[in-house]
Amino acid sequence: MCKKTASETLKTSDRCKAGSRASASNSRWSQALEPLYWDQRYASSELVWTGDANHTLVAEAEGLLPGYALDLASGEGRNAIWLAEQGWSVRAVDFSSVANEKAIRLAKSRHVDHKVDFETADLRVLAPGLQCYDLVTLVYLQIPQAELNPILVKAASAVAPGGTFLLVAHDSENLEHGFGGPQQAGMLYTAAQVVAALGGELAIEKASRIERPVETKEGIKIAIDCVVRGKRL
Numbered sequence: 001m002c003k004k005t006a007s008e009t010l011k012t013s014d015r016c017k018a019g020s021r022a023s024a025s026n027s028r029w030s031q032a033l034e035p036l037y038w039d040q041r042y043a044s045s046e047l048v049w050t051g052d053a054n055h056t057l058v059a060e061a062e063g064l065l066p067g068y069a070l071d072l073a074s075g076e077g078r079n080a081i082w083l084a085e086q087g088w089s090v091r092a093v094d095f096s097s098v099a100n101e102k103a104i105r106l107a108k109s110r111h112v113d114h115k116v117d118f119e120t121a122d123l124r125v126l127a128p129g130l131q132c133y134d135l136v137t138l139v140y141l142q143i144p145q146a147e148l149n150p151i152l153v154k155a156a157s158a159v160a161p162g163g164t165f166l167l168v169a170h171d172s173e174n175l176e177h178g179f180g181g182p183q184q185a186g187m188l189y190t191a192a193q194v195v196a197a198l199g200g201e202l203a204i205e206k207a208s209r210i211e212r213p214v215e216t217k218e219g220i221k222i223a224i225d226c227v228v229r230g231k232r233l
């Protein structure tokens, strides 16, 4: 059954429990797996990320016929909002309620709030539905493989016949040879690891490592991303 509205919205008490777990650890690694870390990070400034959509997502999605999209780990909404501006109806899911509040404000300011449903839920427990989205996107969900893989499987299962799966992430190579991104090897991965986790459910159209120029005060630096695009035939 396809659900286009909130289904596993986090209760405040659950978020408090998650928050306590995070504060018990002084490791940035484990903190980044909990919504409290992200709520605090998103509360710290107007936009943590840019309001512009990720360039790779734009390049890969702009040729697609708009339909229903599911954006997982949607953050402040830049990619979901861009998709809505292209005519997609979007369900955007992130476990940070602070990010979602900011995303709703951004969507309103861009006049597409009626096209995006921002939902606060943990992807580790979300059941997004089977084969019901024309596009499923994950952009920079950097969590350890053991937690990521079941989410990838659910994301792939949510792709409708003829639909597209698109993942963009910081590649493992970025740690040694690229700019920015998480500095813990276990939070990084490769296109090959994603394809292996998908287990043959989709026809893989692209699985590669790409360079992404980033403007900094010291000039352009190169970040290394991985991209996986698949289709349900």
Ligand SMILES: C[S@@+](CC[C@H](N)C(=O)[O-])C[C@H]1O[C@@H](n2cnc3c(N)ncnc32)[C@H](O)[C@@H]1O
Residues within 6 Å of the ligand: 032, 033, 035, 038, 049, 054, 072, 073, 074, 075, 076, 077, 078, 079, 093, 094, 095, 096, 099, 121, 122, 123, 124, 138, 139, 140, 141, 142, 143
């Ligand atoms: C680096 S940000 C990327 C945000 C967005 N995709 C973008 O490109 O701007 C990673 C996002 O993943 C979210 N996240 C991490 N683990 C999550 C989980 N288990 N469930 C839901 N969201 C999660 C965080 O709250 C954060 O917004």
